[in-house]
Amino acid sequence: MQYPKAVLFDYGMTLCTEPPADIEKGFAAILQYAVSNPRKITPAQMANLSEQVERDLGWFNPEQDDPLETWYLSLQRYLLETLDITLSLSDLQTEQLYWDVSSPASPAPYIKEVLRALQKRAIPFGVVSNLCFTGATLERRLHACFPDDPFRFILASSEYAFRKPHARYFNLALHKMGTSAGDTWFCGDNPICDVEGSTGVGMRAFWYRFQNDFEQCRQPKAPCTKLSDWREFISLLPPTD
Structure with missing residues (x-):
């Protein structure tokens, strides 16, 4: 040999x-660090928008063996700015917290x-x-x-x-x-x-x-x-x- x-x-x-990602749980963790959330967005609402965006990006396309995922920081930034949410965490801290909580x-x-x-x-x-x-x-x-x-x-x-x-x-x-x-x-x-x-x-x-x-x-x-x-x-x- x-x-x-x-x-x-x-x-x-x-x-x-x-485990399979619990995205609502992950968003609940990062929303605890919101310094501005004027629309009072809930974790469930954030998860719903995230799933819609991921479908639009083709992440769930059954025709693809391994769909090309968008860089998560780009998705994270889109979600937060669309929902008018500001966090006290940096982008990398937010990413790490979301992943650690949603899928340890x-x-x-x-x-x-x-x-x-x-x-x-x-x-x-x-x-x-x-x-x-x-x-x-x-x-x-x-x-x-x-x-x-x-x-x-x-x-x-x-x-x-x-x-x-x-x-x-x-x-x-x-x-x-x-x-x-x-x-x-x-x-x-x-x-x-x-x-x-x-x-x-x-x-x-x-x-x-x-x-x-x-x-x-x-x-x-x-x-x-x-x-x-x-x-x-x-x-x-x-x-x-």
Whole structure:
């Protein structure tokens, strides 16, 4: 077996699990910091407008495998200014609070053991995520879940012109890691963005579904190794002395 010289991970439902977003709960949290809300907008009204806007933007288009999300800060600014709401928080503080409350993250089962195993073998690893939130907010979230901050780098598509499965996004990650595609493994939960995207540039793909629901998913048109338990991944790494 050819062992990896580096490993790249998707973020959501791969490194961390998240419940479905409760956007009304998230808006309720940020409205507590309103210094001006002349129309007395409620969390429910804000959530209703947000859903309308997201439909207009095509976020719920069933014809798209992975719809292009608008940068969340742009959506946040539109909502607040449309509703005449001013907060005492900065844009980044508002974004972080909304995400933390609406969809809190937890490390995936046994992923910490995987990261420790990689560190023990001196195999560097990084994060390549499709995300509407800023990279700074993602870094804070990952640091909260993994306080020792073990990642070589963390990429969020909101910061770049491309997103998975585009080859340019994967190639950027390889460039930053300093390894070739053939020496790099990629792990993610999305059959198109993660599996087809990474194999398209020559990486070995690992398709992780912690609920073991592979048969209910669209099947990737690329070879991959299926994982429903991160401990299986550790067994594929090189032995230690």
